[in-house]
Amino acid sequence: MCAGMRTFPRFSAAAVTEAEEVRDRPFVTAVSPRLSRLHRSRPDSAAVPPARDSIYGRCLKGITSARDLVGHLFQCPVSNAKKTQRADLSRSTSKARKLRNSRSERTEEQIQQQNTDARVRMTRLHQEEPEDTRDERNEVRRLEQRQSRRFTVNRRRTNDQQRQQVHRAFISDSFLRLAFQYEPDIEYYAHSKVAHRQRARCSLNEHNELLKIFKSHMHQLQSDNHAIVINPDKTPAGEHIRRFNAPVVDDVGIMVGDCTAAREIVIRRRNNNLQFIADTHRSYDALQYPLIFWKGQDGYCINIKQRDTVSGAETNKNVSSKDYYAYRLMIRRGLDNVILRCRELCQQFMVDMYAKIESERLRYLRYNQQSCARKSTFICETLSTTTPTSPKLVTMSFYHHLHRLVWLMENVLKNFPKDFTNDTVTNVDGYPIYRRRNPENGGQSFIKNIINTDIDIDNRWVVPYSPLLSKTYNAHINVEFCSSVESNTFAMNKNDEITLYQIGRYISSNEAAWRIFGFPIHERDPAVVQLAIHLENDIRKVNGQQYPTYKDACLALGLLEDDNQWECMLAEAALNCTAIQIRLLFAIVLTTCFPARAQILWENHKDSMTDDILHQHRIRCHDLTITFSDEMYNEALIAIEDLCIVIANLPLSNFGMNSPNRTASDLMNTEMNRELQYSTVEMAAIVARNVPLMNEEQRTIYDRIMLAVSAGQGGFFFLDAPGGTGKTFVISLILAEIRSNNGIALAVASSGIAATLLDGGRTAHSVFKLPLNIQNNPDAVCNIKKQSSMATVLKRCKLIIWDECTMAHKHSLEALNRTLKDIKTVTNYLAELCWSFQVISDKHFQSFHVQHTLMRSTLA
Numbered sequence: 108m109c110a111g112m113r114t115f116p117r118f119s120a121a122a123v124t125e126a127e128e129v130r131d132r133p134f135v136t137a138v139s140p141r142l143s144r145l146h147r148s149r150p151d152s153a154a155v156p157p158a159r160d161s162i163y164g165r166c167l168k169g170i171t172s173a174r175d176l177v178g179h180l181f182q183c184p185v186s187n188a189k190k191t192q193r194a195d196l197s198r199s200t201s202k203a204r205k206l207r208n209s210r211s212e213r214t215e216e217q218i219q220q221q222n223t224d225a226r227v228r229m230t231r232l233h234q235e236e237p238e239d240t241r242d243e244r245n246e247v248r249r250l251e252q253r254q255s256r257r258f259t260v261n262r263r264r265t266n267d268q269q270r271q272q273v274h275r276a277f278i279s280d281s282f283l284r285l286a287f288q289y290e291p292d293i294e295y296y297a298h299s300k301v302a303h304r305q306r307a308r309c310s311l312n313e314h315n316e317l318l319k320i321f322k323s324h325m326h327q328l329q330s331d332n333h334a335i336v337i338n339p340d341k342t343p344a345g346e347h348i349r350r351f352n353a354p355v356v357d358d359v360g361i362m363v364g365d366c367t368a369a370r371e372i373v374i375r376r377r378n379n380n381l382q383f384i385a386d387t388h389r390s391y392d393a394l395q396y397p398l399i400f401w402k403g404q405d406g407y408c409i410n411i412k413q414r415d416t417v418s419g420a421e422t423n424k425n426v427s428s429k430d431y432y433a434y435r436l437m438i439r440r441g442l443d444n445v446i447l448r449c450r451e452l453c454q455q456f457m458v459d460m461y462a463k464i465e466s467e468r469l470r471y472l473r474y475n476q477q478s479c480a481r482k483s484t485f486i487c488e489t490l491s492t493t494t495p496t497s498p499k500l501v502t503m504s505f506y507h508h509l510h511r512l513v514w515l516m517e518n519v520l521k522n523f524p525k526d527f528t529n530d531t532v533t534n535v536d537g538y539p540i541y542r543r544r545n546p547e548n549g550g551q552s553f554i555k556n557i558i559n560t561d562i563d564i565d566n567r568w569v570v571p572y573s574p575l576l577s578k579t580y581n582a583h584i585n586v587e588f589c590s591s592v593e594s595n596t597f598a599m600n601k602n603d604e605i606t607l608y609q610i611g612r613y614i615s616s617n618e619a620a621w622r623i624f625g626f627p628i629h630e631r632d633p634a635v636v637q638l639a640i641h642l643e644n645d646i647r648k649v650n651g652q653q654y655p656t657y658k659d660a661c662l663a664l665g666l667l668e669d670d671n672q673w674e675c676m677l678a679e680a681a682l683n684c685t686a687i688q689i690r691l692l693f694a695i696v697l698t699t700c701f702p703a704r705a706q707i708l709w710e711n712h713k714d715s716m717t718d719d720i721l722h723q724h725r726i727r728c729h730d731l732t733i734t735f736s737d738e739m740y741n742e743a744l745i746a747i748e749d750l751c752i753v754i755a756n757l758p759l760s761n762f763g764m765n766s767p768n769r770t771a772s773d774l775m776n777t778e779m780n781r782e783l784q785y786s787t788v789e790m791a792a793i794v795a796r797n798v799p800l801m802n803e804e805q806r807t808i809y810d811r812i813m814l815a816v817s818a819g820q821g822g823f824f825f826l827d828a829p830g831g832t833g834k835t836f837v838i839s840l841i842l843a844e845i846r847s848n849n850g851i852a853l854a855v856a857s858s859g860i861a862a863t864l865l866d867g868g869r870t871a872h873s874v875f876k877l878p879l880n881i882q883n884n885p886d887a888v889c890n891i892k893k894q895s896s897m898a899t900v901l902k903r904c905k906l907i908i909w910d911e912c913t914m915a916h917k918h919s920l921e922a923l924n925r926t927l928k929d930i931k932t933v934t935n936y937l938a939e940l941c942w943s944f945q946v947i948s949d950k951h952f953q954s955f956h957v958q959h960t961l962m963r964s965t966l967a
């Protein structure tokens with residue numbers, strides 16, 4: 108028996124050893140001192156005698172058979188309950204059918220009437236009932252309800268108590284997990300809830316290979332004596348007993364006790380010889396956990412070889428127990444892991460196996476510690492301080508691989524001066540007493556002046572040292588030879604970190620799982636990472652490829668988060684969002700999420716963000732074959748940048764994207780688009796159709812103006828003719844001619860009616876944004892900013908036709924002239940541009956005169 112790892116909660120101290128004789132079943136066995144308990148029974152009876160003075164025994168009080176035990180553990184009836192005799196509910200009698208038919212034929216009114224009659228009838232009956240009878244009936248009903256309630260409460264309370272009791276039996280007495288009998292006709296049950304849920308009775312008799320081996324050797328047993336040895340309560344010698352109190356948490360765990368004892372299954376043979384099955388034995392797991400390894404499968408052993416991950420061939424390295432159990436406990440998709448379905452048993456398995464892993468690891472460390480401890484040389488080193496009488500303790504450590512203990516003492520000279528000794532002898536504690544002869548006996552002495560004081564120094568003050576070590580390490584290194592075991596154990600026992608680490612340690616199932624899987628047990632804050640030293644260009648080189656930026660190199664190394672999530676998000680948005688929404692989403696991502704490669708995101712999703720611009724352009728141009736163009740993408744970028752400025756007040760260049768070309772942005776210029784919306788084909792057709800119809804005078808005017816337009820000379824023309832003589836006809840042709848060449852010709856009029864007569868005509872106030880109180884403002888300018896879209900139109904405009912110009916105030920023409928000068932940055936805009944003024948009636952002659960004066964003064 109042994110109990111290296113002590114588990115909790117502990118069994119009673121009295122349940123240390125139980126031995127009894129069974130004459131007709133001469134089988135001898137014992138199980139793990141902590142985790143299992145075996146019971147045997149007579150062949151003629153399935154009785155399970157409870158353990159004496161133990162929790163186990165108390166839990167099983169009143170249980171007289173294995174069948175009861177299983178029922179008790181599983182909290183399920185062991186016998187089949189009689190089925191309740193149900194009433195015949197089939198209403199197939201003729202009377203029932205007749206009643207159903209009559210009820211189904213009732214109308215709503217009849218149903219209501221019958222219900223009302225029934226209520227009245229019941230009320231009348233209750234009123235006619237004697238008061239005593241009614242009280243008696245109500246009292247009986249109250250009593251019945253109270254009794255029923257009490258019965259329900261008691262039943263629930265009993266169930267809870269039983270459940271708690273069984274739960275404690277499972278959890279607290281976690282090692283009371285197996286109750287089986289070595290009978291060939293008896294199956295083995297366990298308290299595992301897996302088994303409980305499935306009501307599965309594991310036929311270990313049939314499948315467990317270890318059990319078969321046991322049984323095959325049963326007939327060879329000579330004696331009836333056998334023992335069950337359980338000693339989970341063993342407290343390490345010399346330790347305080349309460350230090351090893353079982354934790355009170357409702358948890359499966361293990362408390363490490365005497366670290367010097369091994370964790371083994373012990374089988375006591377009939378001749379009282381003990382056979383140990385080490386925890387590294389391949390059958391240990393199957394013996395300890397027959398429910399998990401119900402076929403007696405092999406568990407961990409130290410000879411399992413690692414395999415090459417590529418070739419699959421065996422290597423020379425052994426699989427560690429930690430790796431083995433991590434492999435066994437791992438969750439794998441599509442594969443069922445029986446261990447993980449065992450609930451508390453699984454937790455118990457994990458803490459047990461982690462204890463095994465720790466034992467294996469600590470055993471390794473202990474063996475290496477002992478090899479270190481065999482070294483027998485102490486080196487006492489004192490620091491080279493200015494005051495040799497007060498050296499300080501610095502540290503104590505093992506010195507390199509020389510296996511020499513370097514011990515810096517706080518006051519290595521505190522025992523000086525030593526006594527005079529004629530010969531070197533070894534003291535009882537193993538330390539040497541070196542020869543220190545007095546001056547009378549041949550020893551040396553001299554006088555040293557220290558702080559104006561003469562001090563007589565003799566051999567009593569000599570500190571043993573090694574000249575080689577002192578010179579090598581440039582320090583005062585005092586050396587003493589110690590050859591006894593005591594001197595070593597003095598150093599080692601005080602620093603047996605393995606014992607200090609292991610003893611009294613509590614391992615929960617959570618910690619066991621965490622450590623078996625090798626999860627990190629601590630974090631470092633702030634994170635300290637060793638950075639490699641690179642040349643300047645090497646940092647941007649990853650796998651031989653040099654990236655243009657450090658950011659790209661970091662992305663290649665996977666140090667930065669990629670934009671996959673933003674890719675997915677924008678791709679999903681493209682399915683059900685408008686282009687405006689996607690642009691807003693992209694702007695939010697840019698300004699708040701800082702994607703690593705914003706430009707690539709834009710390139711991948713620019714079509715979905717420009718979709719509305721394409722659609723508008725197609726509608727405007729009456730051409731559905733138009734595809735995406737750089738101008739459209741530029742417009743979308745401008746819109747996105749506007750959003751970024753609104754959100755974060757930052758342009759696109761701040762997010763690693765190319766800035767849009769705002770000066771080239773005419774695509775969304777509504778004023779420009781309005782003037783360019785004409786179909787060149789249609790305009791050309793109009794010209795081709797009507798030019799031959801012009802008379803000579805019309806032709807002269809037409810040629811004169813078109814010559815000025817094509818030459819870019821500029822000009823100022825006034826067209827005056829009686830009504831109905833074809834002025835509008837000529838003007839329309841001139842407009843069509845210019846528009847057929849994709850040029851811009853503005854057609855304005857002083858009145859709205861006149862504007863409707865011209866193709867694309869608008870009022871002068873609308874086009875030129877003339878001030879309303881123009882007559883009172885001689886220095887007025889048009890409300891057209893130099894960077895506005897209308898200014899762009901005016902810059903590209905080739906001809907302005909102002910119908911009924913004489914109806915406008917002269918301040919209007921002067922305001923337009925100032926505005927055009929400002930936009931074109933020329934001194935005389937009218938000299939550059941072809942003007943055509945049309946006077947429609949003689950009544951406007953005065954106005955014309957004013958304009959004519961203006962024209963002359965301007966041209967001058």
Ligand SMILES: Nc1ncnc2c1ncn2[C@@H]1O[C@H](COP(=O)(O)OP(=O)(O)OP(=O)(O)O)[C@@H](O)[C@H]1O
Pocket residue numbers: 800801802805828829830831832833834835836837947
């Ligand atoms: N050379 C031409 N060939 C055929 N029809 C013409 C010609 N010139 C003018 N017309 C027609 O004569 C009619 C009147 O012409 P238009 O409206 O241009 O005259 P107007 O001078 O502008 O008149 P108003 O001063 O009243 O506006 C229009 O129906 C126009 O189509």
